Amino acid sequence: VPRLDAERVALWRSFCSTATQLQRQVDQLLIDEHELPLRWFEVLGALRPGPSRVRDLCAHLDEVASSLSRRLDRLEQHGLVLRVPAPTPDDKRAVTVSLTAEGRALWRDANVTYRRAVQQLFAKRLTDTDIAALTRVLGKAGS
Amino acid sequence: VPRLDAERVALWRSFCSTATQLQRQVDQLLIDEHELPLRWFEVLGALRPGPSRVRDLCAHLDEVASSLSRRLDRLEQHGLVLRVPAPTPDDKRAVTVSLTAEGRALWRDANVTYRRAVQQLFAKRLTDTDIAALTRVLGKAGS
DNA sequence: AAAGATTGACGGGTCAATCTTA
DNA sequence: TAAGATTGACCCGTCAATCTTT
Numbered sequence: 001v002p003r004l005d006a007e008r009v010a011l012w013r014s015f016c017s018t019a020t021q022l023q024r025q026v027d028q029l030l031i032d033e034h035e036l037p038l039r040w041f042e043v044l045g046a047l048r049p050g051p052s053r054v055r056d057l058c059a060h061l062d063e064v065a066s067s068l069s070r071r072l073d074r075l076e077q078h079g080l081v082l083r084v085p086a087p088t089p090d091d092k093r094a095v096t097v098s099l100t101a102e103g104r105a106l107w108r109d110a111n112v113t114y115r116r117a118v119q120q121l122f123a124k125r126l127t128d129t130d131i132a133a134l135t136r137v138l139g140k141a142g143s
Numbered sequence: 144v145p146r147l148d149a150e151r152v153a154l155w156r157s158f159c160s161t162a163t164q165l166q167r168q169v170d171q172l173l174i175d176e177h178e179l180p181l182r183w184f185e186v187l188g189a190l191r192p193g194p195s196r197v198r199d200l201c202a203h204l205d206e207v208a209s210s211l212s213r214r215l216d217r218l219e220q221h222g223l224v225l226r227v228p229a230p231t232p233d234d235k236r237a238v239t240v241s242l243t244a245e246g247r248a249l250w251r252d253a254n255v256t257y258r259r260a261v262q263q264l265f266a267k268r269l270t271d272t273d274i275a276a277l278t279r280v281l282g283k284a285g286s
Numbered sequence: 287a288a289a290g291a292t293t294g295a296c297g298g299g300t301c302a303a304t305c306t307t308a
Numbered sequence: 309t310a311a312g313a314t315t316g317a318c319c320c321g322t323c324a325a326t327c328t329t330t
Contacts, residue, residue, distance in 0.1 A: 008266035018285040019162030093290045093329050123151035125283045133276035140268040142161040236307050236312045
């Protein structure tokens, strides 16, 4: 049943390409200035409040378990996080991940770049009205 | 200089995760119903008006040349597109890509799924006011 | 059997180098 | 030298299978 949703499909395309493009730019800035990909930055940021079980980290970041496991491999090889198997006696299946001092310091440095990038590439030109509207729309679309 | 942009950073996160999540859902629907990943679908759609040089396709899809080249390899192996080297005598470096009959038919079928997915996952709950607001915001942020 | 987590195999993207033509 | 396009090497993510523990 073709209706006048051609406009909406175009908006959907614009939505996707804008998000993809902006994320790529932020990613590149973090790599250029800190050799830290955006997704690594996000893992470090999620661990900042304190150590976390892998499954909690997984749920919080909305990632597939195997992808996160692989990324934790690389983060650990780079000395940014630490895995501790069976940290408590009550469940020996669990693995706890925590930030190393180096990981914490790198996050802090990279966060300066990150906030600057988000401000300049995304938030700079948005009025309070824009903010409110976008918040409303994302609340609807994100279900 | 920490200001009250915590709200804006949160909005940025919401923007990214919503876009990523929705794209993943549309991708999965296309794969489930047509074995056609979203990015393959986009290439076929871009070729629908007619054959295109690789560099034009590249610019239109905003992709890195090598990534597109690899994807065209797979599309060609699956019989969905056709590459013709040096199609005109005026520039023997050019390669022209065109849809095969199978590629065109598959795009048509998949487009039904695509439009339904965009409608149900994204556009369904958006009012005309939402559409206008989002269009305005994307115009500012995308530049 | 199910949950937490990891691994093998594989598809896919990206940089730098390459080849050819302009 | 530069443009159009592809390739080699490498990184990354995902599925299905696996291992251990519950």
